[in-house]
Amino acid sequence: MIQTIGIWVAAFLTLCIFSFLYKDNPFYKFAEHLFVGVSAGYWAMYSWYNVLLPNLGRPLFIEHELILLIPFILGIMMLLRLFPKIGWISRWPLAFIVGMTSGYYLVTFLQTNALEQARATIVPLQNINNIILVIGVITGLFYFFFSTEHKKAVGVMARIGRMFLMVAFGASFGYTVMARISLLIGRFYFLLGDWLRLL
Amino acid sequence: MLDRLLNIDRRIIFAVLATIVIVAILFPMGLAIQISEPAKKLYREIESIPPGSYIFLSFDYDPASMAELDPMALAVIRHCFRKDLKIASLGLWPQGVLLGQANLEKAAQEYGKEYGVDFVNLGYKTGGIVVISGISTDLRSIFPQDYAERNIDELPLLNGIDNLEPFKLVVTFSAGDPGVRHWVMIAQARYGKKVGCGSTAVQAPAFYPYLQAGQLVGLVGGMKGAAEYEQLVKLPGLATAGMDAQSLAHAVIVFSIIFGNVIFLLKKRSSSG
Numbered sequence: 001m002i003q004t005i006g007i008w009v010a011a012f013l014t015l016c017i018f019s020f021l022y023k024d025n026p027f028y029k030f031a032e033h034l035f036v037g038v039s040a041g042y043w044a045m046y047s048w049y050n051v052l053l054p055n056l057g058r059p060l061f062i063e064h065e066l067i068l069l070i071p072f073i074l075g076i077m078m079l080l081r082l083f084p085k086i087g088w089i090s091r092w093p094l095a096f097i098v099g100m101t102s103g104y105y106l107v108t109f110l111q112t113n114a115l116e117q118a119r120a121t122i123v124p125l126q127n128i129n130n131i132i133l134v135i136g137v138i139t140g141l142f143y144f145f146f147s148t149e150h151k152k153a154v155g156v157m158a159r160i161g162r163m164f165l166m167v168a169f170g171a172s173f174g175y176t177v178m179a180r181i182s183l184l185i186g187r188f189y190f191l192l193g194d195w196l197r198l199l
Numbered sequence: 200m201l202d203r204l205l206n207i208d209r210r211i212i213f214a215v216l217a218t219i220v221i222v223a224i225l226f227p228m229g230l231a232i233q234i235s236e237p238a239k240k241l242y243r244e245i246e247s248i249p250p251g252s253y254i255f256l257s258f259d260y261d262p263a264s265m266a267e268l269d270p271m272a273l274a275v276i277r278h279c280f281r282k283d284l285k286i287a288s289l290g291l292w293p294q295g296v297l298l299g300q301a302n303l304e305k306a307a308q309e310y311g312k313e314y315g316v317d318f319v320n321l322g323y324k325t326g327g328i329v330v331i332s333g334i335s336t337d338l339r340s341i342f343p344q345d346y347a348e349r350n351i352d353e354l355p356l357l358n359g360i361d362n363l364e365p366f367k368l369v370v371t372f373s374a375g376d377p378g379v380r381h382w383v384m385i386a387q388a389r390y391g392k393k394v395g396c397g398s399t400a401v402q403a404p405a406f407y408p409y410l411q412a413g414q415l416v417g418l419v420g421g422m423k424g425a426a427e428y429e430q431l432v433k434l435p436g437l438a439t440a441g442m443d444a445q446s447l448a449h450a451v452i453v454f455s456i457i458f459g460n461v462i463f464l465l466k467k468r469s470s471s472g
Contacts, residue, residue, distance in 0.1 A: 021213045046293055051325045104328065105384075112380075112388045112414065120412030133411075172404045175421065179267065179400035181220075181448045182422035185441040186266020188220050198225060 011195040014187055136164040201466045205459075212455060219451055223444035230446050232439065237410055238427040241370070241395045241417025245275070248367045250283035255366040257382065258299030259291040260374035264399050265298065270438035271397040271425035272372045273302045278432045280310040285356050286318040287366070289342070291330060291377040293323045296346050299372075315354040322346030327377025331385040335363045335392075363392055368416070372397040379406055383414050397424065 016031035056075075060068040074093040081090040121137045123130040142154060143161030150158040193199035248254065256276070260268045279286055288303065290296035300320050312318060321342040324330045333341040338361055344350055351357050363369070369386050371394065373379045379396045386392040393416045398406060400421025409415040419428050422445060425438035 022210060050293060050323060055325070108384045108388055112384045116388070116412050116414060117408055120408070168404070175400040175404050177449070177452055178421050178423060178445065181445055181452075182267045182400065182441065183264075184216075184448070185220060185224070185422065185444045188217075188224055188444070189266075189437065189441065192221065192224055 007194050011191060014191060018187075135160070140164050201462055201469065204462045205466060212451075216448055216451055219447045220444045223447045224441070227440065228443050230443050232423075232426050232430055232442055234427045234430055235424070237407075237418035237420070238424050238431065239417075240410075241275075241397075241419055242278070242428065242431040244368060244393065244395055244416045245278055245282065245284070245370075248282065248284060252284055253360070253366045254279055254284045254286055255363060255369045256286055256288040256299065257291060257369065257371040257373075257378075258288060258295030259371055259378040260298065260399075261292050261294040262298070264374035266441075267399050267422045267425065268372045268374060268397060269298065269302065270422065270436050271419050271428055272299060273306060273436060274425060274428040274432055274434060274438075275370055275372075275397065275419075276302055276306040277309070277434055278428075280306050280312050280317070281432070287321065287356065287360070288319070289321040289330075289334075290323045291327055291371075291381070292374070295372075296320060296323045300346065315349075316356055319351070319354050319356050320346045321351070328381045328385055331377075331381055332389070335386060335390045338362050363390060366392065368393045368395060370395045370397065373402070374399050375402065378402075379409070379415075383409055387414050395419075397428075400424075 013031045013034070016027040019025055020028040056068055056072060059065040060072060074096060077089050078093045079090075081087045121134060123133065125131050125134065139157045139161035141161070142157035143165065145154070145158070148154050189199070245254070256272070256279075258272065276286065286303065288299055290299060303318050303320060304314075306312070307314070307318060321338075322345055324333075324341060326333075330341060338357075339351065342351060345354060359365075363386060369382055369392050371379055371382045373382075373396055379394075379398055379402070382394050382396070387394045394414070395417040396406060396415055397419040398421075400423070403418065403420030403424070406415060406418055406420075410418050419425060422438050422441055425436075426442045429436050429439045
């Protein structure tokens with residue numbers, strides 16, 4: 001019974017959201033506001049019970065892991081943003097986060113997304129794929145080389161690079177269309193199958 | 200006439216698209232599905248793992264991307280159970296934990312697998328990249344309990360497992376960050392683990408460079424990728440069923456783009472003439 005009610009509510013809200021395709025209307029607004037409200041409530045409760053309590057509350061106040069006083073104090077400092085007069089204090093934990101994250105990411109990101117990628121372009125020019133790959137990388141880099149005017153040979157390379165970029169954008173667009181259609185299919189499967197039981 | 204065609208009400212296009220999708224779902228035609236090399240690579244990688252080995256799955260998505268990622272997660276889990284692989288899992292996205300658990304339980308029922316012995320779900324921890332780094336060195340300090348707050352010492356599957364070392368492969372089902380990028384950055388680049396991924400179609404093109412560089416062992420992209428994997432494991436599911444609708448919807452969109460451009464060019468020519 002509860003499951004049936006859930007399916008009907010979900011179907012109603014799906015149709016409310018779909019109704020925006022015709023034009024903006026109160027049903028869409030209702031579903032939109034409901035989603036925002038429920039999401040905010042869900043995340044607040046989820047963060048409290050699944051993040052703050054098990055990672056900070058219980059270990060610090062029950063098991064007395066005093067090292068956790070540091071993140072606790074940093075967290076309190078972050079909340080001081082809510083008070084304009086002492087809001088500047090929140091910059092300290094923010095600085096900590098920015099600094100820590102940058103340090104943590106820097107080497108790994110460089111290795112994964114720059115060095116490894118550069119290494120992967122050093123390939124024997126024995127087949128058409130490798131040739132296209134190397135031309136695409138070199139001409140693509142020319143397109144983003146702004147210290148020289150894009151004229152003559154540099155201009156030709158940059159134009160070829162732009163064509164490679166266009167192909168990449170086209171592929172991205174195609175995949176994006178596929179993703180959106182997949183979501184539409186998912187919703188129709190729910191409406192036709194779970195709700196109307198036509199499947 | 201050309202002006203009218205150039206200004207077709209977009210709601211007509213929506214209606215055509217919806218009709219096509221509904222008809223294709225109600226009356227499947229079974230259009231052929233070509234299996235791409237990236238999906239085959241992931242299949243072959245899992246196929247090459249000896250039975251009884253450990254595999255790690257990460258459910259890094261939420262209900263918004265269920266339509267794409269649930270079918271591929273289920274197909275990969277079925278493949279793992281069929282191969283008698285032992286699965287440990289987690290979610291870098293909180294809602295991924297229960298979505299993954301639902302798929303694990305569904306497949307476990309089909310293959311007679313038992314929680315704690317054949318598969319475990321460690322749950323969710325906030326932190327993304329820090330969690331991956333943590334479990335790579337000391338899994339037990341990051342996850343002293345599983346998703347249902349059972350002590351992991353009580354789960355036989357994890358006996359003697361302290362980090363990612365025993366796992367032959369990590370597969371992440373990812374809808375964004377934290378997800379594929381972070382598993383590659385930490386588990387693959389720093390700790391040398393093999394990483395494969397299932398990803399939403401939107402972000403799949405961004406991961407092809409990882410695949411080409413060998414940083415990913417395989418890539419299943421979007422509902423199409425999920426359908427390919429279902430074909431590979433010979434267990435057609437929701438993704439395969441959705442492929443007719445997907446193909447026809449794409450045909451409508453391709454036709455609309457060509458039609459729009461042709462009309463635009465005709466209009467331009469008639470204006471200049």
